């Protein structure tokens with residue numbers, strides 16, 4: 001069938017559907033999904049399609065993965081993370097993935113759990129019942145601290161500000177598709193570009209410092225990710241050079257903290273709007289932990305904590321859309337997608353589709369009880385993507401979110417500050433646009 005037979009998003013000459021996309025990217029993808037399971041997004045300058053049927057998404061992510069590369073936005077992100085695991089391709093990617101994988105094995109995760117709880121406890125020393133705080137900012141610092149300590153054996157300390165600024169500048173840069181369509185915009189000395197360049201320079205200094213510190217301490221070999229990267233040898237015996245090391249470390253730092261911080265901030269928000277769920281969470285924590293800190297071994301006995309995390313990831317998936325570019329012409333549903341087409345599939349859309357979830361807009365953690373995850377079609381729920389390019393940090397992040405949530409909420413509740421506006425900001429991740437100002441309340 002010719003591609004022209006595919007439903008097309010409404011638009012205007014020259015700009016296509018871009019105005020609708022700019023106005024509200026999340027609403028745009030939801031409304032275009034209603035036009036059909038494969039939709040021509042009508043973006044100017046490229047052939048871009050959206051898929052929203054879980055079976056098609058599975059086909060693209062798993063079966064046809066070899067015909068695809070990351071989409072234009074992710075390739076562009078190389079200006080921040082270079083050729084790290086998230087953005088590299090082919091044999092190079094495969095080798096780096098094999099190299100990094102042991103740092104995420106089950107036995108390593110066990111060692112990280114205690115760090116995760118200890119870091120949360122340290123962060124909570126600043127929390128005073130009755131005060132109002134931006135918990136999203138707190139969680140960003142906390143999850144960065146956790147990644148630095150577990151994967152790089154380092155206390156990132158004052159470097160956290162530079163990384164936080166880089167995250168903010170990256171969010172700002174990738175919120176808009178405009179620079180992708182008009183690349184010249186990136187070369188203008190406008191404040192947005194200056195902020196990205198400046199924060200990248202400062203964050204680079206932090207990351208190179210972390211690597212140099214470990215190289216200096218030489219003999220003190222540890223078994224964390226940084227050591228694995230430093231020790232790795234090519235077949236010809238050569239090591240990774242400093243730029244490759246920097247790219248992998250920067251990738252883990254960038255991919256590995258804001259996503260988890262966002263999911264926790266959204267979980268606290270959803271709990272604040274659903275007192276019955278919050279009370280059930282408090283009751284489970286009190287019954288199982290009786291006031292002591294959680295450990296990894298407690299998690300199987302805290303099923304409701306896991307349900308809250310799954311449900312928050314469903315309603316506010318921190319990775320809200322995945323994009324791929326067709327590298328070799330590729331067929332789906334009888335359509336032949338030409339080389340260079342962009343394919344998008346959105347967690348935000350699929351997770352809120354009534355065909356996949358009953359009462360999809362409602363926060364109902366208990367829907368995950370009784371094995372819903374196993375009954376769902378594959379890719380009806382995919383907060384961590386899937387196929388060969390699935391998130392390497394899936395188990396790390398799920399465990400971290402559960403342990404941090406259990407530690408944060410066993411003695412405290414969080415209520416939304418009066419008048420605080422809550423809205424998602426869809427950029428490279430889905431973060432709360434105005435932060436998350438919440439009041440800390442002692443649990444009875």
Ligand code: HEM
Pocket residue numbers: 070085086087097147251252255256257259260263317318319322323382383384385386388389390391392393394396397
């Ligand atoms: C709730 C937290 C997280 C979410 C929702 C999430 C989501 C995702 C998704 C959807 C992808 C696939 C992207 C694509 O297909 O283009 C991905 C890839 C990746 N994530 Fe995560 N992630 C999370 C936490 C983490 C953590 C904690 C780490 C590391 C410590 C991490 C590191 C990575 C890396 C390195 C990749 C690229 C993997 C590859 O292509 O081989 N993520 N993540």
